[in-house]
Amino acid sequence: MAASTKPLILSILKEGKSYGYLIIQKVKDLSGGILEWSDGMLYPVLHRLEKEGYIESEWMISENGRKRKYYSITEQGKLELIAEKEDWLSVQAVLVKLWGILPTE
Amino acid sequence: MAASTKPLILSILKEGKSYGYLIIQKVKDLSGGILEWSDGMLYPVLHRLEKEGYIESEWMISENGRKRKYYSITEQGKLELIAEKEDWLSVQAVLVKLWGILPTE
């Protein structure tokens, strides 16, 4: 399941800055509660993606004074997302053929 | 990319018996040449799936006298494929939302 973390995180950050806790919520919301990521699973991935140069972070203070580490996607990350998207769609196309379903099913 | 080996292999074997070399060909064909698996990458996955009980194997001799190890999907494997499919479609649905595309694009 977690093999999909990279495209999902990059896609979310392409929509705009976000932070760890909120990313988990967004994934949960967008999936209708099906995808529930743990924080212990997400943070190492965020650190790895930052180390690889796909995202970058800055500490910010929210309205209520809470510290948050906001991540944003880099130019390199955008290119990587395009590649990830191509890969995903390639596999998706094959699976759709094998499953004999319409892609929306 | 290789995170997709499991659903792909199980889906192919659900269509009928097959063997390592042919599976690589099928994936290549179905993807229009985009997905090219190496044998050294596939065989360990086949062994793992067999060990986990999702597929089973038997040695057979082809028309030209060549030895082949044919794999077929087990009942447990069929159940696992259903689960894999659900997982895949959950992620797919989220990505489609984020990418703002029709699933066929």
Add this chain to the structure above:
DNA sequence: GATAATACATTGATAATCTACGTAAAGATA
């Protein structure tokens, strides 16, 4: 004052991945 929610992090065991390498036979080509 206690509990839940928010928000970050690391550690470390387990599992997955993939390149590189090895074997061998059949078929094609020169």
Add this chain to the structure above:
DNA sequence: TATCTTTACGTAGATTATCAATGTATTATC
């Protein structure tokens, strides 16, 4: 007949990914 390509299987081992478990701390709610 010698060589190359294709078919067909395999393992080893380094690298990487995964995830549960655990820790810290603040804010919000009850």
